[in-house]
Amino acid sequence: MLPIELQNYLHDHSPLSKAMEVSVMSVQENAVVLPAPLGPNINHRETVFGGSASALAILAAWSLLYARLRTEGINSRLVIQRNTMEYEQPILGELIARASLDNPEEWQKFK
Template sequence: MSAHPLTPESLTRFLHEQIPLCAAMALEVQSVDERRLVVHAPLAPNRNPHGTVFGGSLATLGIVAGWTLLYRALAQAGRDAALVIQHYDCDYLAPAAAAFEAEASLPDDWPALLSRFDSRGRMRCDVPVVLRSGDKHVLSGTARYVARR
């Protein structure tokens, strides 16, 4: 699935090369561990006419955070999979008037989902995402991804 180390820097490069929208948004993977991933984006390339972050950029950052977390988790587990978004549900809680970040976390049932992938060759995984701008909580969502061998 991955021929490169799965560090924040290498994941950022991968996203910019493979998903051009990520480069246009100037997003960066800030941190990653076994259970969570944080992606950051600046205001300037993501602003709307009101001087705040465009809602589509907020949604996209949440989707990218969840996708990248699962991509890395599958690669770390040695699984090769085609991974796509199936559904995204979110609530916009407040405008973001500065740089913003999305945090995605693996669900508690991740080991069972990985086992399902091994036995069936596919799985669905719901990933919770939270977006913040400064200390303000601006979006809560859940992204459902489908992975197939």
């Protein structure tokens, strides 16, 4: 799947991704990278809004699975079951979320 294909899908099917101005930097077999600018994701302290950081992380993880399943021709409906996040320091500019398969050999078990 090309980055622009995934980006268009996200913007068409997840309006929040469009409002956040999420783009797709790369789509690989075992990793996806999604950046978003500070502007539409800013909070009252002029840093990234925590909800935007969380949403981008979720979008990256979902996108990795979606792209991989689609590439393999597997029709599915992905639903996020749970999300936790720790905010260790403010994000002062563009935010970038990278989702990757830590153990690609477990992909068959996931399918």
